[in-house]
Every structure is written in structure tokens, then in C-alpha cells.
Amino acid sequence: MKLVLKKSDTPVSEKLNIYTRNVPCLDAAWHYHKEFELLYISQSNGIRFVGDSVAPFFPGDLVLVGSYLPHLWRNDPSYYENESTQKVQTIVTKFTGDFLGNDLFQIPDFYGVKKLIEDCKLGLSFGKEVSKHFHKDIMELPKLSSTEQHIRILSILHRLSLVDKKSRVVLSSSDMRQSTTESSERIDTVLKFISDNYASSISLDDISNVACMTTNSFCRFFKKMTNKSFTQFLNEIRIRNASRILVQESLPVSEVCYIVGFNSITNFNKQFKQIMGATPKKFREDI
Template identity: 70%
Template sequence: MGCFFGEEVSTDLHDLIVSLPSLPKTEQYIKLLEVLYQLSLVKEKDRLVLSSSNMRQSTKESPERIDTVLRYISDNYFSKMNLSDVADVACMTTNSFCRFFKKTTNKSFTQFLNEIRIRNASRILIQQKTPISEVCYSVGFNSITNFNKQFKLLVGSTPKKFREDIL
């Protein structure tokens, strides 16, 4: 999982984090635990989840089926994926799959897929200097316009502004 903590948190912990390499090993571990503890105290509203690799939801009804579907999405989110393909993976009709998926995840398939793609795009935008248009296509969007729209909808800013604010 990746998280973004605001400037205030970064400023408060900066000196402590920068000092870690110069400390003896035992003190490094203690200070690292202190940093993690301080980050754990940050209120949820003051941090932004950038990416998460765990897409699996706990469910009592058909856990194997939803796990198979989520694994398929996780392995293929970057390629062209349509509802009937995923319904076939679940061995269901598209209508039945839509109801099942919504009931299990509380999201439509398209909404869920877009969130996965945008989370991965966020991670790439932070970790690499890849052009935004390339990021768009690498996570499975086939239109930069739609990518920008979905990104702004889910993250609250355009990919360009997001990258500028983070870096």
C-alpha cells in the first residue's frame, strides 16, 4: 500500500527520517518504529491512499468465485477487459455477474476496474517519470480524455497536477 501524508506531517518527521542512516542499527529500528507510530496517529482525512495491492474483499457467499474474479482483474486490469469476459471467468451470465459483483464489492464492475486502474496509475506517476499519456495506456485506458476524467473523479485532481503536488 502507498499513502501520501500532507506537507505538515512530512515537515514534522523530516529530520527524524533523514537522521536514520547515521544512527546505530538498534537506534534506527527504534526511530523507525517511532516514525511508523507517528504516521499511524495521522487521521484518515489527512492521508491519501495512493495504491493498494489487496483487492480481495471478505465475503461469506461464494468466496472462491469472487476471489477468482478479483485475481483475474488484478492480473489483467491493464488490458482490454469487458463485462462478458469477466462474467465468463465467474461462470455467470452478465446480468447475474453484475448483481453478484455489486452485492459483493458494493461497486459496479466498471467503477471497480477504474479504481484499480487509477490506483496503479497513481503509483506509476509517483515512482516513474513516464509520460502521462503512456501511463494512461499502460493501465488499460484507451482514451486520455477518459483517463483524465476518471483520475480527477477518483483522486480529485488531474494526473499532471497530482504528479506536481506529490513531487
Template identity: 80%
Template sequence: MKLVLKKSDTIVTKKLNIHTRNLPCLDSMWHYHPEIELIYITQSNGIRFVGDSVAPFFAGDLVLVGSYIPHLWRNDPSYYEEGSTQNVKTIVTKFTRDFLGNDFFEIPEFFEIKKLLDNCKFGLSFGKEISEPLHKDLIKLPNLSHTEQHIKILEILNKLSLVKEKDRVVLSSSDMRQTKSESSERIDTVLKYISDNYATSIALEDISNVACMTTNSFCRFFKKMTNKSFTQFLNEIRIRNASRILVQENIPISEVCYIVGFNSITNFNKQFKQIMGATPKKFREAI
């Protein structure tokens, strides 16, 4: 997939832009932009990529993405099938750091919000226990007047800034912010191929061919772009999808193993515990 510097639509000149999206896959490309972005999923599920983080998303997912960090939300393959009736609804809020004026957040009274905006450079995820109390405020944002939107976003940011560290998740393990468009179309092609085909067998030679590279060159390229090896990245996508299935479906664990692309229950259990911190059985029992 092509990693691109994404500019706001030419008709949008505001420093604060809020809208509702009702189509699968929020963006077709792994991308970044100078605006900070607050993304609230009210309907749909799939996999999100933020920096080097790979994780499933569900209804209620609330993520604050900092400036210039590459990201992509991609719905499950079933959402793209012809005739699909699965609903998608996402509230997307983009704003510049100075949407309330230059140095606004340098005022001591807004120190906590400033710290929140500083910390979101790696991406911050807030679960349902945080997003549910904010649900009514978030879904009415697109229909407010421009003045009311500014006031309401400040209120929401203030509430998020007061969330304890244990109740929010830092997504990317490293600083992957981009300052210029220097990536090729390869990463766009590769990530799309993986997200569409993770449930099948993908050999290193196969994915290298997709990228039109030798295996050695591809391994260096992929590590540079994602901060992870191809095998590690693929296993994370499979396990994150497995965790979503375990939460949403009453399917035997042995079947989930093969649904997400593993051909060995032993390896599946090993990878699941390594990535999720518990065996699939204990993970499901804890839900």
C-alpha cells in the same frame, strides 16, 4: 478469489503474533480473520484491497485492519516474474482485542486506544509522515522478547491513537465485516484475474466467463461482494496504479494512460480527476 475465514497457524497460540514476510503477495486469497492486523510495508509496492477500498501501496505504507474485514495485498505483476530480484519486506503484527487481558482497553486511561481499535473496523491507513517516526520501533518488533513485544505494541497503538483524523485515512466506505464464511471461490478468482490483467482490455463478458456466470448474475454478485460495480472497481485499480506510476516514474502522462489499460486519454483524465480529485498533470505537479 475465495473469500475465507483465515485461522492462525496451528503452531501459533499466542494472542499476539509478529513476524516478517519477505515473499510477494502477502496472501493468495482475499480473506478475513478475527485478529486485528497492523501491516507495515518497508519494501515493495502494488495494490491493496481493504473492504471496498482499492489503493496502491508503497514502502512506508502502514495500515491497521480490523477484525473480520476482507483484505488482500497484491504486489505488481513484475514481482511474480521468474528470476525477479525485487525485494519484499513486510512487518505483520496480528493481535486479538484482549491480547493484554479481558477489558484492558475499557480502562479510562486507554480510551483513545479503544477508540482507535473501534475505528479500524473499516481499515485505517497512515502515510509516511506517521510511519517514518515509528520505523525503528516497527522493524525491531519481530526480534523482541514476547514481553517486550506487548509493551512496544501498546506504545505504537498509543501513538497511532493520537494521530489527528486529517492525518489518517478510513479505507472502506462501508462495513464489510464478515461473520461467517459464506463466499464462493468466484470472488477469489475474479479479484486475482483483475489484479493480474487490469492493464489489458477486460470486457464484462470476459470477467463473467472467468466467474462462470451470466453477465447479469455476475454484476449482482460483484456488487454484493465489493460494494462497487465491476467498471467502477476496474477503473479504480487502473487509476490507483496510474497514480503510483506518476509518483515513481518519469513517464509521459499520455503513455501512463495506455500502460494501465485505458485506450482514451480523454477518459483517462476524466476518471483520474473523478477518483483522485485532480487531473494527472496537477497530481504529478503536486508531488
């Protein structure tokens, strides 16, 4: 994989593009584009990368991605098996900042929507409790006429702008928006390798070889591209996947520990509490 500037699938004249995706992964590469993107996961789960954020996604996941912010949704490995019958359904809405005209959001009455669009530069997640109130309106979007879509999206953005800040999560901890079209095959290859092999033992030498770099050069490169060390990033992917398993299945915590790639239950508990704010047992009890 490589980080790429992705052009819209629709003609340049179109500033609003809404469609349903029914295939795994959603995108083949960690990418960015000039359009803002609202993604609603109706069916499927996996891991999403938005800027330097790594988190599991579930049915009901609703995320607003800012312009030029790198992102990638990857389904669980089981979705890519030849005989998989698991269903995927995502409503994707891409729009430019001027999809309703150049100056509309400068009008004081639309200040809330303008502020929402500014705030999503780091990515915003609204989650199930909020998204359930938008489910019907979002699921109908692809079936509407162009005029109705424009009106509906404006309404959805307005309602999202009114959501209490406590009910939304800022995803990326740093501004990783891309301002150039220069791509990086290395980070794309590395992210795919980690996503596909996080449950196995991955040493710094292993991942440096994947990137075709020395370990020192790789560490500097990875920190620059993701704002995290390789170990920190790998632990986060493992813990986020563990949290998903704890939510969806009734496996013992000790078994989940080894499934996601940890060799020590003590270290697993320590990393889980550090990243998720609670021990695995407490996390499961509080769901």
C-alpha cells in the same frame, strides 16, 4: 483465489503474533480473520484491497485492518517473475482484542486505544508522514522478547490513537466485515483476474465468464461483494496503478494512460480526476 476465513499461523493460545514477510503478495487470497492486523511495508509496492477500498501501496505504507475485514495485498506483476530480484519486506502484527487481557481497554486511561480499535473496522491507513515516526520501533518488533513485544505494541497503538484524524485515511466506504465462515471462490477468482489483467481490455462478458455467471447475475453479485460496479472497480484499479506510476516514473501522462489499460486520454483524465481529485498532470506536480 477465494475469500477465506484465515486461521492464525500460531497456536490458539497466542494472542499476539509478529513476523517479517520477505515474499511477494503477502497472502494468496482475499481473506479475513478474527485478529486485528497492523501491516508496515518496508520494501515493495503494488495494490492493496481493504473492504471496498483499492489503493497502491509503497514503502512506508502503514495500515491497521479490523477484525473480520476482508483484505489482500498484491505486489506488482514484476515481483512474480522467475528472475525477479526485487525485494519485499513487511512487518506483520496480528493481535486479538484481548491480547493484553479481557478488560484492559475498558479502563478509562486506555480509551484512546479502544477507540482506535473500534475505528479500524473499516481499515485505517496512516501513510509515510506518520509511519516514518514508527519505522524504528516497528522494524525492531520481530527481534524483541514476547514481553517486550506486548509493551511495544501497546505503545504503538497508543501513539497511533493520538494521530490527528486528518493524517489518517478510513479505507472501506462500507462495513464489509464477514460474520460467517462461508467462502466465495467466485469473488476470489474475479479479484485475482482483474488484478492480473487490468491493463488489458476486460469486457463485462469476459469477467462474467471468469465467474461462470450470466452478465446480469454477475453484476448483482459483484455489487453485493464489493459495493461497487465492475466498471467502477476496474477503473479504480487502473487509476490507482496510474497514480503509482506517476509517482515512481517520469513517463508522459499519455503513455501512462495506455499502460494501465485506457484507450482514450480524455477518458483517462476524466476518470483520474474523479477518483484522485486532480488531473494526472496536477497530481504529479503536487507530489
